[in-house]
Amino acid sequence: MDMKKRIHLELRNRTPSDVRELVLDNCRSVEGKIEGLTAEFVNLEFLSLINVGLISVSNLPKLVKLKKLELSDNRISGGLDVLAEKLPNLTHLNLSGNKLKDISTLEPLKKLDNLKSLDLFNCEVTNLNDYRESVFKLLPQLTYLDGYDIEDREASDSDGEVDGDGVDDDEDEEGEEEEDEDGEEEDFDEEEEDEDDEEEVEGEDDDEEVSGEDEEEDFGQDGEGEEEDEDDDEDEEEAETGKGEKRKRAAEDEDEDEDDDDDD
Template identity: 30%
Template structure:
């Protein structure tokens, strides 16, 4: 697992790709969190983050130039809201081979005004009823979904379905499932009340902006400052105990004439 640092960004492969776009290659580092993307200086049309361990699609500063984002074979389960604020010109989003489960988890993409090409192949969500029609309805500018052209017939069918009474019921059920899925994820993986208290205390005790940013990165990676601190305390205690035992053994050896 490698942290996405400004140094890694600067040292990674930069090239002109076959469609004459400037591309940054960040493949295969097992990066868990998207961060420090300001170090790109908004110089790239395409960023390839495939073959990493990213779980949430977020962490972008304002990148006006970025048109294509490739995240094949990560572990993405969540997509941040308001991506359009930081990626206003995003046209292509490739999420093949991730872990997106519910249709409602994709609703935040509807606010990206220029999104035209998207792939969700090999995600569990593709097996959901009405998957293709739902995305066509939600993303009116979509031209290519899972490398298949969106046809006028499909768009009319999607509008007819989801503007009907039945379609509105389907949408409500989709939203309910998405909320349930999110609640289950928080319950399963989210911090306890004690851990939340540790988080607040750690942030309150932070004495510099750098420390606050470090804590934020830990939280994004799913690590709890209180838990980390407790682990460190236990390690120190174990080390002290071992040291005391060694000192006692040395004293006994001296008394015995060794």
């Protein structure tokens, strides 16, 4: 896909002035030059042209707000003076994987007063003796060269980003707050579950107590029934004893009557 068509697709029905970031990696440049990019992109802050076959950046429009430019894996060998002219507020420049051979080709970058970070990985210039010392001396405004400062301290992630990091930080903070809220909700749910479990256990204990009371009542009823049975047995025995005594008395009375008859 050529660069013009890619730019049209990247707009997605937006106007160029609405675009802050534009990524055109791996599309085709015509004759090694930038095409389709105009000064209408007045608010563009990040532009990426990785591996698009660039030989020259002479066709760059003036982009006053551009801060980060990715030009790695192209065939640029010079002509960097246009960068200071067209991109006065550039802070991050990646030229790794290009055809830069001499320190002198970097001299036009002296005019980029705000340049903080420069990447030249896999460029022949990095093979020169005292390469790092020479570049830092040539470009005193630089803080990082190839990701490290003059004391060989690695750049932090925030130093590698464009302005607007605060927005990302706010989003991260909001995400953390949401996570915290989710965590609190989860803890609350867990507490509710624990309370439910406790209630269930208490309910089971109550059921056990109730069943125990029922058993006691049943036992009491059984005991009372047994006592009543015993009383009935005693009454029957007494009744039988009474009958026996009556029979004995009747028999004795009969004997006495017989005796009386004999005396007569």
